[in-house]
Amino acid sequence: MIRIDKVPINKIKKNPSLYPDDFDRGGWERLARSISQISILEMVILQKLDDGYLQLSGDKRIKASRKTGKTEIPAIVVDDAELTPDKIEMIKNLQPDDIDPLERAIILNSYIEEEGLTKRDASKKLGIARTTITLWLIILEYEKKYQQAIIDNFNNKEGAKLTLSHLDLAKSLDSTIGHKTATKFLDAIMKYNLTRKESIDMKKLIQKHPKLDIDEVAEMIINRKDLEDDLAKGNGLGEDFKKIMESFDTINEKIRVITEANIQSDNEKKQKLLKEILFTEQKLQQISVETFGKTLEKVKEELL
Template sequence: MAKKKRGLGKGLSALIPDEPVEQEKEDGNKDSIINIDIALIEPNGGQPRKAFSNEALEELTRSIEKHGVIQPIIVRKVDDGYQLIAGERRWRASKEAGLKEIPCIVKDIEQNKSTEIALIENIQREDLNSIEEALAYNNLIKEYNLTQEKISEAVGKSRSYIANIMRLLNLSDEVIKLISKGKLTSGHGRTLLGVKNEKEQIELAKKIIEKNLSVRETEKLVKNMQKKNNKSNTKKRKKDPVLLELEENLRKRFGTKVKINSKKNKGKIEIEYYSNEDLERILEILA
């Protein structure tokens, strides 16, 4: 019991109170593990993944049948039983394995906080696709007022990673569906963000699937399309290679599109952002 369990990130651990809810047991140990009737536990609806891999679940079920549940699940007390906070796959697999009871740690947590923790726990543990992950981050920011910095601490990923993956939600609905279904990668999606016209974006997405194009090939395709669009404006002055290089360096620095418009000895720099959190991240870099 003294052995520390892995899996909860620094920020997630901070979100869960240290003290378990009082049990009708003589052991008042901190984070004491108790066996609870599996039928008394209900799932938490606030997690990003609604479907579970049958293959992964079957594998976990076989492991539980052989070795039992090694890591306890985390629950909270509700009126007629308990609600899951973390460990839904273990709970499901235990039911499949025919277990009557499952080891649990009971925490005294409010409903909103429980859902927030469930979201973060599942982002950490589940093999989410990039759209599910982006939606989960978006939910945490909008519904629970978490900052990208707080999420970053909880899931162990950089703020720029979170900002970039959330940008995928700016794609057209059809392209988002294709990424969700695994027909396009998040890399393809990030490249398609450079295509502002929704119709062209969808056409390109279909072309990527049809020709099985890599992300590199997609980047070339998008560049060629942008070149064709630029040719329609013959009066447009060719940009100085030095400015192009500066734009690229700034793009890498800020993790977003940067445009330098220069005219004679003056001009302006445009830095794109896609949310208030993204703006805050850029301002911190500038500071």
């Protein structure tokens, strides 16, 4: 009987005296590599014993699992160590659980260090894009809580949304502003469940204005998205409302053109633009009070 099972790591043995004389270690390892995501992530294959399991392949994955503190590991379990064609075919038809991002990074990093490779060398040897290798390894650069959040997302845990691409965005803040800002950025992503697009918008604002409060930026992005969604569902708002929205699109485009012209270097233009923004806010305040008898601050309290 051949099956996939979750096996207690402390029950796995690697005792030379337990292997049969004709044990084909190389054959089992080649088979394990052939069904794995990449060759160095060879699947764990074990033989069932009366008091545990005999390791036939997967040394690196077992070591990585122990390093991350896991007590169980997904493995292919067989009844004996004889490597027959029928057994090979059955194992190749199985769909073993994928390796989690942290274990994969640990194994890949160990391989690179043991072989004395650069990421470029590893890319060529493994047939994986260097950008992919860099992305896979990035999890090792961040604290345990972010690693666990990535693993929770990998395991489809409810509410867990952090991905390696989020860490990649944080890395750019890490290198340009600092690690503290990068971790605050990740905290905000986790707190507000930001999508990649929302995270990119937040990153751009933080890079441009590092002194901004990251929580306030995240809330602004979420509130804007929620309002956009609500307005998109609205019916019967009429042509007048549409014209108002079109006018704001025009204002946004003008602001984009002005900011791309490097206004930061021209204090007079910067002051003028700030006054224009403040004037627009005051006009909106007037519209809100005259139409609904409520200030914008009161509207925010009620709607956001």
